[in-house]
Every structure is written in structure tokens, then in C-alpha cells.
Amino acid sequence: MPLVELTDVHKTFPGGRGRPPVEAIRGVDLSVEEGEIVGIVGYSGAGKSTLVRLVNALESTTSGSVRIAGREITGLKERELREVRLGIGMVFQQFNLFRSRTVWGNISYPLEVAGVPRSERDRRISDLLHFVGLAEKAHSHVEELSGGQKQRVGIARALATNPRLLLADESTSALDPETTQEVLALLRRVNRELGITIVVITHEMDVVRSLAHRVVVMEAGRVVEEGPVLQVLSDPQQPVTRRFVATIVDDEPDADALAALHARHSGRFVKLSFRGDDVRQSDVFALLLQHGVRFELVYGGIEEVQGDTFGNLTLALDGEPGAVDTALDNVRALVPVKELQR
Numbered sequence: 001m002p003l004v005e006l007t008d009v010h011k012t013f014p015g016g017r018g019r020p021p022v023e024a025i026r027g028v029d030l031s032v033e034e035g036e037i038v039g040i041v042g043y044s045g046a047g048k049s050t051l052v053r054l055v056n057a058l059e060s061t062t063s064g065s066v067r068i069a070g071r072e073i074t075g076l077k078e079r080e081l082r083e084v085r086l087g088i089g090m091v092f093q094q095f096n097l098f099r100s101r102t103v104w105g106n107i108s109y110p111l112e113v114a115g116v117p118r119s120e121r122d123r124r125i126s127d128l129l130h131f132v133g134l135a136e137k138a139h140s141h142v143e144e145l146s147g148g149q150k151q152r153v154g155i156a157r158a159l160a161t162n163p164r165l166l167l168a169d170e171s172t173s174a175l176d177p178e179t180t181q182e183v184l185a186l187l188r189r190v191n192r193e194l195g196i197t198i199v200v201i202t203h204e205m206d207v208v209r210s211l212a213h214r215v216v217v218m219e220a221g222r223v224v225e226e227g228p229v230l231q232v233l234s235d236p237q238q239p240v241t242r243r244f245v246a247t248i249v250d251d252e253p254d255a256d257a258l259a260a261l262h263a264r265h266s267g268r269f270v271k272l273s274f275r276g277d278d279v280r281q282s283d284v285f286a287l288l289l290q291h292g293v294r295f296e297l298v299y300g301g302i303e304e305v306q307g308d309t310f311g312n313l314t315l316a317l318d319g320e321p322g323a324v325d326t327a328l329d330n331v332r333a334l335v336p337v338k339e340l341q342r
């Protein structure tokens with residue numbers, strides 16, 4: 001049974017003051033299995049935040065079903081919804097911490113609301129502070145912390161009530177690249193060591209690449225593509241997905257770059273696509289050399305996704321025309337080859 005299951009969910013906001021209604025979510029089916037990390041990507045306005053607010057019952061659907069751990073949450077009473085929300089931790093872009101409280105006080109807050117007795121609360125907070133590596137900062141005020149430390153407090157607070165599900169809404173967007181990696185590493189530990197299911201929404205493909213198992217791409221209120229991260233990154237189907245993937249991996253030179261390359265090289269240009277670890281670049285290069293084909297790498301790169309490699313390399317080839325043809329036929333047996341015409 002999926003931990004989160006959305007079936008044909010629609011959400012329309014009234015337009016107000018003569019403006020037309022906004023269809024923020026237009027028929028989304030989505031399921032998240034227990035233990036998974038799912039990354040939801042999309043440009044601003046795609047409906048990501050609305051989707052998250054439907055999952056944690058801060059908004060109600062216009063139609064369709066939202067099930068959390070098998071329980072339909074549409075139509076539940078406020079008291080029952082509070083119970084559902086206790087099982088869901090939230091991490092925010094701007095941390096949303098109480099400035100008037102210490103680190104300890106911030107993590108304590110959801111436990112106080114849930115009526116957890118003092119001694120149990122203290123034990124829990126102390127464990128969480130150790131888990132996120134902030135034991136020494138327990139009595140610091142939030143203003144004294146760096147952005148990364150604030151987000152670690154945000155994560156500790158989200159974990160306080162022992163949720164099964166963590167929703168992270170642009171949780172690293174306010175952080176620099178190094179701090180982002182620290183926070184992503186912590187979220188990976190939350191998933192691996194505590195077994196907590198995580199849904200991250202982000203417009204940064206790098207976050208998906210280094211954290212998620214599965215990616216869901218949203219556009220204009222719909223899920224337009226989804227699948228395992230390596231599969232989607234290495235073989236994106238939709239234009240919007242290709243645009244996201246292009247932010248972390250080069251595909252092929254555009255028309256201008258290709259024209260400039262043709263001006264410098266007399267030979268043919270081919271794009272070779274590597275997917276996963278089953279074919280090594282060195283095998284492909286050896287094949288070309290065997291046929292007396294000289295090559296130069298002119299564009300592209302190879303990226304790593306959680307232990308697997310993928311990427312596209314554009315080569316300029318030189319050699320006897322017949323030899324180049326034969327070499328390419330052999331290379332095609334190993335990897336997809338696309339001839340780039342001038």
C-alpha cells in the first residue's frame with residue numbers, strides 16, 4: 001500500500017474580483033511508496049506547493065482522492081486532520097523557526113502542541129539534536145545560527161513527532177551549494193537511518209539528482225513525466241523535462257555552436273549517449289581507433305547519479321569515409337549514436 005496516494009486530484013482556486021478561477025491542479029495521479037524519496041520538479045506556478053498543501057491537508061481538494069497510509073483524508077473533521085498532520089513533517093525554504101525561542105525551544109514546540117510530557121520531550125529533543133549534529137547549539141538563539149544550521153533545526157523540528165512522511169518544500173533553495181549538500185546528506189540519513197519517506201519539491205535538478213529515487217515532473221497543474229531518476233535524467237521525454245535536465249547535463253551543441261564547430265573541423269559530428277555503467281567510454285573509443293578513425297571530444301560531459309553514470313559526448317570524427325561508416329556501425333551496437341548535421 002502506498003504511503004501517499006492521489007487519484008485524479010483537482011484543485012481550483014476562486015479567481016476573485018472578476019478574475020477567472022485558477023486551476024492549480026488538473027487531474028493528478030501520484031503514489032509514493034513507504035521508504036521512497038520522491039522529487040517533484042516544475043517551474044514556478046506548476047502547482048508543486050499546492051500539491052504538497054493537499055497532501056498535508058492544509059488545503060482540501062476540489063475533487064479526487066488523497067489517501068495517507070490508506071486513509072482517505074478528504075472530508076475528515078479538523079480534529080482528525082490534526083491527527084493526520086502529526087504523521088507528516090514539514091521543512092520549509094525560509095526555515096519558519098521561532099526567533100523568540102532557542103534551538104531547543106523550536107524543536108520542543110510541536111511536542112508541546114502534541115501534549116508530550118516534559119521528561120519524554122527532553123529525551124526526544126536531545127536525541128534529535130545529536131542526530132542533526134547540533135547538540136552544542138541547544139541553547140543558542142536562532143539568529144546566532146548559519147542558514148544550514150537553521151535548516152537542520154527545521155529538520156529536527158519536523159522529525160519531533162516521529163512522522164512517517166517528510167515534505168520538504170524548496171528546503172535548500174535559500175542555501176549556498178556547500179550548505180545545500182550538507183542538508184541533502186542529512187535528508188538522506190533521515191531516509192536511510194530512520195526509514196522516513198520524503199517528498200521534496202524543488203526547481204533544482206541537482207537536488208533531484210543527488211537525493212531522490214524517483215522524479216515527478218509537473219507542468220501547468222499536471223504530472224507530465226515520472227520515473228526513476230537515472231531513467232528520466234538520461235532519457236527525458238517531455239520538453240519541460242529536457243529543459244530541467246539541460247541544467248545539469250549537456251545534450252548536444254545548439255545550431256550556432258554546431259556551425260562554429262563545423263567551421264573548425266572538416267569531419268563528421270556524432271553524439272554518443274551513455275546510460276548507466278554497462279558500456280564504458282574506453283570501449284567505444286577503442287573501436288573508433290581500431291578502424292583508424294581519429295576523434296576529438298568537442299562537446300558534452302558525463303555525470304554521475306547515485307553511483308550510475310550517464311551523459312552525452314559529441315565527437316568530431318576524421319578518417320576514410322568507409323572506415324568512419326564501419327566504425328559507427330560497430331559503435332551503434334554499444335551506444336545510441338546521433339549524427340549531427342550541419
Ligand SMILES: Nc1ncnc2c1ncn2[C@@H]1O[C@H](COP(=O)(O)OP(=O)(O)OP(=O)(O)O)[C@@H](O)[C@H]1O
Pocket residue numbers: 013014022023024042043044045046047048049050051
Ligand atoms: N490560495 C491561492 N489562491 C489563488 N491562486 C492560488 C493560490 N495558491 C496557488 N495559486 C495559484 O495556483 C498556481 C500554482 O501555484 P503553486 O504555488 O502551487 O505553484 P508552484 O509550482 O509551487 O510554484 P512556486 O515554486 O512559485 O511556489 C499558480 O497559478 C498560483 O498563482
